[in-house]
Amino acid sequence: MQLKITIEQVKADILSGKSKRIYYSAGSLWWTHLDSDIEESTKLGRSCSDEDGKKFMARTDVPESEKQRYKALRAMADKATVTIPLDPTGGTLYQMDDLTEWVSRAEKLPDHFGKHGLDAFMMAHHQNCKKCFSRWEDYNNFIDEQIKKN
Numbered sequence: 001m002q003l004k005i006t007i008e009q010v011k012a013d014i015l016s017g018k019s020k021r022i023y024y025s026a027g028s029l030w031w032t033h034l035d036s037d038i039e040e041s042t043k044l045g046r047s048c049s050d051e052d053g054k055k056f057m058a059r060t061d062v063p064e065s066e067k068q069r070y071k072a073l074r075a076m077a078d079k080a081t082v083t084i085p086l087d088p089t090g091g092t093l094y095q096m097d098d099l100t101e102w103v104s105r106a107e108k109l110p111d112h113f114g115k116h117g118l119d120a121f122m123m124a125h126h127q128n129c130k131k132c133f134s135r136w137e138d139y140n141n142f143i144d145e146q147i148k149k150n
Contacts, residue, residue, distance in 0.1 A: 027091030045086025
């Protein structure tokens with residue numbers, strides 16, 4: 001399995017000053033250290049959020065009052081001049097300014113990420129992420145599937 005970006009590249013980007021912040025999802029294990037990834041992930045997230053909204057509005061079990069509330073909130077969000085960065089699933093992002101702490105914690109606890117350790121951690125990085133998962137077990141299973149294919 002070939003990763004587009006490795007932990008060594010992340011550390012080099014931090015040392016060179018290319019990275020100023022870690023962004024990580026509130027709703028999945030997705031993360032990035034590159035500002036350039038945020039525009040793409042936010043576009044993908046907005047598209048996913050739009051699809052979810054259409055599905056919500058099409059549901060027959062949702063009361064009309066809830067649909068009207070959703071429409072009003074969506075209209076307010078659409079008029080906003082500030083955009084909240086999103087992960088590719090539409091989840092909002094947290095930000096961390098201590099980049100070295102992010103990496104050192106991961107390197108100190110590779111077992112936390114499951115069977116594939118830091119490879120699972122790096123699979124959640126935007127540059128490697130094919131699908132956003134909320135459990136490390138799912139990333140490890142995805143890696144196993146990729147290994148079987150090759």
